[in-house]
Amino acid sequence: MRISKEVFGVKGSKKLGLTVQLRRAAAIAQKDLRIYYNKPPVIVQGIIFPVILFFTFTIGRKIPTPLLISGLMAMVIFLTATSIGPFVFPWETMRKTFERLITCPVSVKTILFGSMLSSFLFGVIFSLVPLVLGIIFFSLQITINFLIILIAMFLAAFVFSSFSLILSAPPTDMPGNIMIFTLLLKFTILFLSPLFMPIRDHPLAWISPLTYFVDIVNVSLGLESAFGHYGILIDFAILSFFGVFFLFLAFMLHKKTLQKRFRN
């Protein structure tokens, strides 16, 4: 026993606590952001798509300002928070850096959490852009409840970065494969979401987690909730549920596919 203590260090058990793993997750997130922010699929899906889609949805239509802002924010946070995540795992499997990570003293959960954190930060940073633009151009016309919007942004970034972990679970080493599959899924979700339109006008809106984020933003911009008087509470509850559910599912799927990443 004494020998093992000497070998593994006296601080052994303390060193491996939660805070340590969190710090290592932060290191992984930082690495992800630094390496992947400028990769073509990330730029295309995270930045070019939102811009193109925004104009496709809105040009030639008369849309009330709050719906314009909520729709744009929802689209941006959804697309940016899911742009890095699904790309990192197949890329690192292909480049064999994933193997490198696994041999370091970090748990799989830490790696997943780190990847999620990078998606989260990417989403938050980029969805600040439409918010700031909205404020600059429309600040005189509307009242904004900032705090609620910010909390909603964090929550939505959490939901969609967890979602992006699910997308990254298939153990492929070809980033292109994942991209096609994620694009299909993402477009489906976008069309199921009531972007740039009153939520009540969209028959299937309740399926999409984005709906609840849009509703919160709408309410913070002075509109009425689509879900009744306490609608905003319902929104927060359902979003949280989605986030936890996605995270749980992602951890489960990754646990299942992890070993398949090392098939040479």
Next chain:
Amino acid sequence: MNAIVVRNLTKYFTPSKKEKKKGRARNPSLESRKQGNNSIIRAVDHIDFEVKNGEIFGFLGPNGAGKTTTIRMLTGILKPTNGEILIFGQNFWNNPIKAKQIMGHVPEEANVYMDLTGLENLSFIGELYGISKKERISRAEQLLKKFELFEKRHLKSKKYSKGMKQRLLLCMALMSNPKILFLDEPTSGLDVQSSIIIKKLIKDYNKNGMTIFMTTHDMDVANEMCDRIAIINRGKLIGLDTPENLKKLKQEYQAVDFYFTKEAKESELENLSSVKEVRKIRDYYHIIVHDLNDGICEIIEYIKSKNLKVKKINTYEPHLEEVFLKMVNGGDDY
């Protein structure tokens, strides 16, 4: 104290449905390891060994023997199908993070982060081992200097040459100053000079107390570097010996190939005292001798006396596989 104890370690691969359909065989030796219709690949098959603290332990075997699979199990990449791994007496899979904290690994294929610089790669790995920022930078710079990468530390590693990448990989494995260092074919594919530098540095680290576990398919590298060598073939451990004994085994098979201008008499050659056996193969004579030097001299004498002329002489290095066969079959195979 043993640094590593391995008991009954086993890894079987079951091909996925897709692979089965394609009938994808990675390796000819694979077929023989497949079992029945469920075609399980026995990559590593119930092996036992110990690595002593402070030694350089070699894992020698031909392509597809199971070396990489073993090292991937020891470093926590692959989960064993069966068996036990103890790292300084502690079961690896009871607390893999704790065990990994004291290990470093240089994988078979280069896998540095191409989009990070040399220094960033090292700093990132240091962070994952919980090394403070100040310490990280100073250690990284020391290593980069030692491995002659310091000038290029701010260059993205996609611009590194193969040899530089391999050295950077070693630096990454050494960042945490590990108790055990795992090296998968550390010198394969490198030019002579790079591999000399790497071999020397590995030996230096070992002298300072680091336990080294390395795989190779090159008997000479193993002989040169290792204190003890385990030999693996087709997933099974077939021997564990010192380099001296291995060398003896290799020297027991000494042969020369002679190409003559005219036919020689096999029986006459075989009667020479230093010749063990003669085989005529196509246009040359494969002559197995007791001692290389004596053998060649005696054969030359004979050639002179018979007025034969020599077209070409090749001394013959036995292949790893031949030594293996000898080990497995007790030499009856020749």
